[in-house]
Amino acid sequence: MSPVATHDDIARFNFLANFNKYMAGVVVAGNSIAFNERAAPQWLATHGAPPDTRREIREAMREDAYYRMWSSLRRTGMEMRQQAGRALVLRQMRSLRDRAQALSASHPDTLRLDSSISVPRYQSELDNHCMPGSYYAEYIDGDVSAAANYDAGMFATTTGLFGRYLDGAGRGTVEWLRRRRPGWTPKRILDLGSGLGHNVVPVARAFPEAEIIAVDLAAPMLRYGHARAIGMGIKNVIFQQANAESLPFEDGHFDFIFSAMFLHETSHSALRNILCEAKRLLAPGGLQVHLEQPPYRGMGAFEQFLRDWDCQYNNEPFWSALHDTRLPELMAELGVAKDKIFETEIHALVEEEMPKVSSEVEDYGRGGMWYACGYDA
Amino acid sequence: MNDLELQKLINAAASGKRPHFFEDHDVDRLLTIVWALAGELAVTRERLDTVERLLSERQLLDRAKIDAYRPDASAAEERGRWQIEYIARLLRLLQQEMDALKGKSAK
Numbered sequence: 224m225s226p227v228a229t230h231d232d233i234a235r236f237n238f239l240a241n242f243n244k245y246m247a248g249v250v251v252a253g254n255s256i257a258f259n260e261r262a263a264p265q266w267l268a269t270h271g272a273p274p275d276t277r278r279e280i281r282e283a284m285r286e287d288a289y290y291r292m293w294s295s296l297r298r299t300g301m302e303m304r305q306q307a308g309r310a311l312v313l314r315q316m317r318s319l320r321d322r323a324q325a326l327s328a329s330h331p332d333t334l335r336l337d338s339s340i341s342v343p344r345y346q347s348e349l350d351n352h353c354m355p356g357s358y359y360a361e362y363i364d365g366d367v368s369a370a371a372n373y374d375a376g377m378f379a380t381t382t383g384l385f386g387r388y389l390d391g392a393g394r395g396t397v398e399w400l401r402r403r404r405p406g407w408t409p410k411r412i413l414d415l416g417s418g419l420g421h422n423v424v425p426v427a428r429a430f431p432e433a434e435i436i437a438v439d440l441a442a443p444m445l446r447y448g449h450a451r452a453i454g455m456g457i458k459n460v461i462f463q464q465a466n467a468e469s470l471p472f473e474d475g476h477f478d479f480i481f482s483a484m485f486l487h488e489t490s491h492s493a494l495r496n497i498l499c500e501a502k503r504l505l506a507p508g509g510l511q512v513h514l515e516q517p518p519y520r521g522m523g524a525f526e527q528f529l530r531d532w533d534c535q536y537n538n539e540p541f542w543s544a545l546h547d548t549r550l551p552e553l554m555a556e557l558g559v560a561k562d563k564i565f566e567t568e569i570h571a572l573v574e575e576e577m578p579k580v581s582s583e584v585e586d587y588g589r590g591g592m593w594y595a596c597g598y599d600a
Numbered sequence: 601m602n603d604l605e606l607q608k609l610i611n612a613a614a615s616g617k618r619p620h621f622f623e624d625h626d627v628d629r630l631l632t633i634v635w636a637l638a639g640e641l642a643v644t645r646e647r648l649d650t651v652e653r654l655l656s657e658r659q660l661l662d663r664a665k666i667d668a669y670r671p672d673a674s675a676a677e678e679r680g681r682w683q684i685e686y687i688a689r690l691l692r693l694l695q696q697e698m699d700a701l702k703g704k705s706a707k
Contacts, residue, residue, distance in 0.1 A: 234646035238639045291621040292631075298619060299632045303639060309610040350614035362609065536619045 370447030384591035391571030393422030409479035416485030420448035478509035512597030
């Protein structure tokens, strides 16, 4: 389902991938040096105490020449990634749409779009991570370009840490699940905020007999994801347009519910509603798990400050709040038994030739390792 | 949709205020353009690399010869003229400013 890329399109992404890698591997380190050598002493001289929260650090660093250059470059890199992706997909949006429709036509029953689903304001107000039109733009009928752009560009932003098919989180989750519950075969699986289904594909492959539903708000993502999955030989996933705050399934319908890098894109009230809904839908004896970047608690203020860059400057409005939220406490507040709640780490499982996550290559906010929180029902 | 409309759509901004980091916002703006140029230079370099490799696979080019190549006098002169023309074109503003400073701006 991939767009047809020219030599120049590929080279553009190669440049951006290497630029991101260099920024994350080399350039970012200068920020802490600039902070310790320059910004912190200046702050101390003015305020009489060293900056100690991430907000104070941000204030102190705002004036720093190195941080300014790093930030300005990083922002323009994010925009260039969008530009390169749009230059690739928009010129062929009709043929992409036609190919998606042709693939989907073989299994029309597993693509369930619902035009009555409206995009909530917290989603429509700001284009997620600087994607013009976000996940929802439809320039033509049946448009899949937003998803094709997301798919094509994510490799450049994550520099291979998520694997060739960007399914490292899904594969890691399967691995983790097999260790946690050896021999367990869930019968009904729900992927919340599936996007174009990067992570549901390996789950579907691991549990070919299961009934799997991937829900998302965005029709372009679901159309593309459905066609992509069929193209990859995956037939047991229903791609359903729905709002995860209120899902059209019976109580206890699913025995395995998961989400990957989804909760940080939801507002405070939506997050509560989604977790309530997921609790309602989980069958007795089932399990749910949500993958996210690590929470800020227990992290040094400077690292929090760096990880918070995306919230301030890359249109991730709910990023800070989510990373400050204690998910286990929130789950308990919503009625989950405390002793059933767990926190763990899930690592991306990627092809041998792909880079592995390590402290040297981790770009703050997009590493190949996730914090996971969930519970056994 | 015509070509210009397509370009407009490709280059559309994401909603939300664009942040600036330098006191003078124009520095951020300029960096955006410079970095796009840097990207396009990498794109061109990669294309040239492909051309070299394809030619060398077909034994139409020995890549070592590129590094060993030394232009003869006339080629060197031609290249030198091109370089001067190129640099002058890029730095025309400096020339114009200097002319103005000298009070002989070409009108």
